[in-house]
Amino acid sequence: MESPLRLGVIGIGAMGMAVARNALDRGITVAVRDIRPEADREAAAAGATVCASPADVGCASDVIVVLVVDRHQVDAVLFGDDGVVRGMAPGGIVVVSSTIEPAFAESVGPRLAAAGLHHLDGAVSGGPARARDGTMSMMASGADAPFARAEPLLRQLATKLFRVGTRSGDGARAKMLNNLLAGVNLSAAAEALTLGERLGLDPHAMLAVIRASSGDSWMIGDRMPHALAGDFETRAAVDILKKDLGIVTGAARANDYPTPLADAALGVFEATSRMGHGAEDDSAVLKFYRSR
Amino acid sequence: MESPLRLGVIGIGAMGMAVARNALDRGITVAVRDIRPEADREAAAAGATVCASPADVGCASDVIVVLVVDRHQVDAVLFGDDGVVRGMAPGGIVVVSSTIEPAFAESVGPRLAAAGLHHLDGAVSGGPARARDGTMSMMASGADAPFARAEPLLRQLATKLFRVGTRSGDGARAKMLNNLLAGVNLSAAAEALTLGERLGLDPHAMLAVIRASSGDSWMIGDRMPHALAGDFETRAAVDILKKDLGIVTGAARANDYPTPLADAALGVFEATSRMGHGAEDDSAVLKFYRSR
Numbered sequence: 001m002e003s004p005l006r007l008g009v010i011g012i013g014a015m016g017m018a019v020a021r022n023a024l025d026r027g028i029t030v031a032v033r034d035i036r037p038e039a040d041r042e043a044a045a046a047g048a049t050v051c052a053s054p055a056d057v058g059c060a061s062d063v064i065v066v067l068v069v070d071r072h073q074v075d076a077v078l079f080g081d082d083g084v085v086r087g088m089a090p091g092g093i094v095v096v097s098s099t100i101e102p103a104f105a106e107s108v109g110p111r112l113a114a115a116g117l118h119h120l121d122g123a124v125s126g127g128p129a130r131a132r133d134g135t136m137s138m139m140a141s142g143a144d145a146p147f148a149r150a151e152p153l154l155r156q157l158a159t160k161l162f163r164v165g166t167r168s169g170d171g172a173r174a175k176m177l178n179n180l181l182a183g184v185n186l187s188a189a190a191e192a193l194t195l196g197e198r199l200g201l202d203p204h205a206m207l208a209v210i211r212a213s214s215g216d217s218w219m220i221g222d223r224m225p226h227a228l229a230g231d232f233e234t235r236a237a238v239d240i241l242k243k244d245l246g247i248v249t250g251a252a253r254a255n256d257y258p259t260p261l262a263d264a265a266l267g268v269f270e271a272t273s274r275m276g277h278g279a280e281d282d283s284a285v286l287k288f289y290r291s292r
Numbered sequence: 293m294e295s296p297l298r299l300g301v302i303g304i305g306a307m308g309m310a311v312a313r314n315a316l317d318r319g320i321t322v323a324v325r326d327i328r329p330e331a332d333r334e335a336a337a338a339g340a341t342v343c344a345s346p347a348d349v350g351c352a353s354d355v356i357v358v359l360v361v362d363r364h365q366v367d368a369v370l371f372g373d374d375g376v377v378r379g380m381a382p383g384g385i386v387v388v389s390s391t392i393e394p395a396f397a398e399s400v401g402p403r404l405a406a407a408g409l410h411h412l413d414g415a416v417s418g419g420p421a422r423a424r425d426g427t428m429s430m431m432a433s434g435a436d437a438p439f440a441r442a443e444p445l446l447r448q449l450a451t452k453l454f455r456v457g458t459r460s461g462d463g464a465r466a467k468m469l470n471n472l473l474a475g476v477n478l479s480a481a482a483e484a485l486t487l488g489e490r491l492g493l494d495p496h497a498m499l500a501v502i503r504a505s506s507g508d509s510w511m512i513g514d515r516m517p518h519a520l521a522g523d524f525e526t527r528a529a530v531d532i533l534k535k536d537l538g539i540v541t542g543a544a545r546a547n548d549y550p551t552p553l554a555d556a557a558l559g560v561f562e563a564t565s566r567m568g569h570g571a572e573d574d575s576a577v578l579k580f581y582r583s584r
Contacts, residue, residue: 102491125505137504160504164497173491174501177484181507184483188476188553192469195540198549199394199465205456209466212429212452213417215473217509248487257490258584261480264556292550 005153006031008061010054010077010084011068011098012039015124018131019065019157020048026134026156031060033077054078058088063095063150065122065157071100079111090116093146095154097122097138099179101247102172109142109168118146121171124158125178127235135159139178141170176251179244180262182219186241187265187285189220193228194289203228227283238285239278242269297445298323300353302346302369302376303360303390304331307416310423311357311449312340318426318448323352325369346370350380355387355442357414357449363392371403382408385438387446389414389430391471393539394464401434401460410438413463416450417470419527427451431470433462468543471536472554474511478533479557479577481512485520486581495520519575530577531570534561 005028009020012034020043023030030048033056034040040050051057054077057064064084068077074096078084084094094117096108109119119142126136138158140147143166155161164174192215196206207224210216226233245266252259272278272288280287297320301312304326312335315322322340325348326332332342343349346369349356356376360366366388370376376386386404388397388411401411411434418428430450432439435458447453456466484507488498499516502508518525537558544551564570564580 137501139501139505162497162501162504164501165493167492170493173488173493174498177488177493177498178502178505178507180484180487181477181480181502181509181512182505184480184553185473185477185507185509188473188480191476191551191553192472195472195544195547195549195551196465196469198547199543200459201457201462201465201469205454206466206469209429209431209454209456210470210473212454213431213470213474214510214514215470215477217473217477218506220473222506251491252487255487255490257487258581259483259487260556260559261476261483261553264552267552289550 004028005062005150006060007153008032008057008064009048010057010064010066011073012043013067013069014128015131016065016067017043018128019067021046022132022134022157024048028153028156031057033057053082053087054084055082055087058084058086058092061088061092063093063153064088065095065097067097070098071104074098074100074104074108078108085112085115085117088115088117091118093118093120093150095120095122095140095150097124099123099175099244100172102169102176102251105172106167106169118143119168120146120150121168122154123171123175125175137162139164139171139174141165141167141174176244176248179241180248180259183241183245183265183269184261185217186219186223186282187268189217189224190283190285190289193224194286197290223281223283227281227286232281232284234279234281236282237279238269238272238282241282242266242273242278245269296320297354297442298352299445300324300349300356302349302356302358303365304335305359305361306420307423308359309335310420311359313338314424314426314449316340320445320448323349325349345374345379346376347374347379350376350378350384353380353384355385355445356380357387357389359389362390363396366390366392366396366400370400377404377407377409380407380409383410385410385412385442387412387414387432387442389416391415391467391536392464394461394468394543397464398459398461410435411460412438412442413460414446415463415467417467429454431456431463431466433457433459433466468536468540471533472540472551475533475537475557475561476553477509478511478515478574479560481509481516482560482575482577482581485516486578489582515573515575519573519578524573524576526571526573528574529571530561530564530574533574534558534565534570537561
């Protein structure tokens with residue numbers, strides 16, 4: 001029997017830390033690296049091995065989950081000085097879970113292959129709470145052999161593990177389409193509830209009705225209860241979903257494909273950001289409508 | 293103890309017939325009226341009393357649920373020759389469940405009051421299957437006394453009974469806002485899945501991923517499984533949701549309120565209808581996107 005796979009987590013922000021803690025709870029060996037010393041200290045206290053560089057994480061891991069912020073950071077931690085490719089033994093598997101452009105995700109596979117490493121897309125959804133208990137969803141894609149090898153480990157991190165394709169980039173594409181719906185459904189929730197306020201309806205009563213009716217969505221149920229209570233503490237920022245919607249509309253335009261709903265939602269997020277709410281919770285799109 | 297309330301149902305299309313059958317199953321006395329003789333025959337076979345006119349339904353009922361198609365029919369069955377106001381005893385309660393413009397719903401209350409009758413808004417959601425087993429939602433509004441009197445009966449028709457306000461029109465407003473979300477979430481579902489098709493993703497795999505993620509909505513789960521299977525048999529037509537979205541955007545414009553998401557969804561439904569799919573299932577918005 002093969003010895004248990006060792007996990008590396010690069011980028012231990014809210015999501016990465018939750019993934020690492022969940023893995024440690026399950027008895028998995030975890031090596032981490034973040035550029036922020038306080039994050040590294042927190043991970044060490046939780047039982048992770050803190051490495052000096054992404055290359056060292058590579059050296060200490062069989063499967064690495066990358067959860068840094070954007071494609072520039074993904075590029076740096078994989079291919080930069082002291083990047084993963086400089087330390088990971090051939091046959092290692094790199095799961096890129098950061099939200100990145102599909103075209104960039106597509107380019108990662110061949111570049112890792114040149115170093116003898118396997119690439120899996122592993123975009124995630126569900127937020128830190130579900131990452132912490134291992135019930136988040138993961139949209140994975142990649143070749144059969146590395147997927148089969150990593151699957152038992154990935155299922156401990158994400159009970160809702162979906163193999164959406166065999167191509168590098170398909171996981172990123174799936175995440176992009178989910179983001180389209182999250183952004184549209186959230187904007188529409190704010191549009192409906194605030195129009196109701198304007199018409200004299202109680203938004204709390206409206207929310208209860210909609211949740212029991214055909215207008216229900218995951219986003220209205222997750223975001224509107226705290227937003228209607230005036231709590232806009234940031235779980236996911238306006239500017240993050242604005243960026244994600246920009247990736248969608250950019251990919252659609254590049255394929256000459258119409259996305260009128262995503263375009264409209266992007267406009268709402270841009271306007272909310274211009275009003276100065278870009279760093280607030282994405283439910284602050286309510287404030288755009290209420291200001292009209 | 294007061295004797296059980298007698299129910300009248302005017303307009304026994306798919307929804308009205310389901311409501312009548314559910315009531316009959318529960319031992320409620322039901323009087324009905326439809327302009328189509330075959331519908332009246334079907335209701336008679338199920339055990340309802342078929343009346344010759346809406347006035348006669350009024351005469352035979354304590355609470356009437358109106359489920360005709362639009363405001364013109366509501367106006368005719370309530371206030372026309374042989375309308376409900378000519379037959380119903382003072383104190384009777386008229387629940388208008390047809391989807392109508394809020395401003396028209398608002399006008400119904402005073403006109404019924406002039407005949408000694410009470411008006412409740414009672415917009416419904418959930419479709420014929422949930423009407424048949426009494427688990428649909430109803431968005432009710434109106435004065436306290438008639439609501440309290442009708443409530444036990446209404447709860448047998450709609451376990452998810454919500455009192456959204458005390459004003460005539462609030463039920464219609466709530467339904468309108470639910471329709472906004474249903475229309476937007478459905479258009480967005482089609483937009484995301486067909487963009488995925490264009491990008492080479494399997495739409496069935498995409499649907500499974502999204503249903504487990506933050507992009508999920510009631511509409512994507514209800515409509516897309518049969519639409520992706522190529523089944524566009526009409527449950528609710530493109531032209532119905534197009535009309536409903538037009539009511540929303542009209543009410544928003546009248547209040548100088550922005551609804552960019554609803555506007556975009558209306559555009560998708562209008563384009564789908566112009567392509568000749570207006571009488572098909574509303575999930576045929578897929579065909580608009582696939583034609584691009």
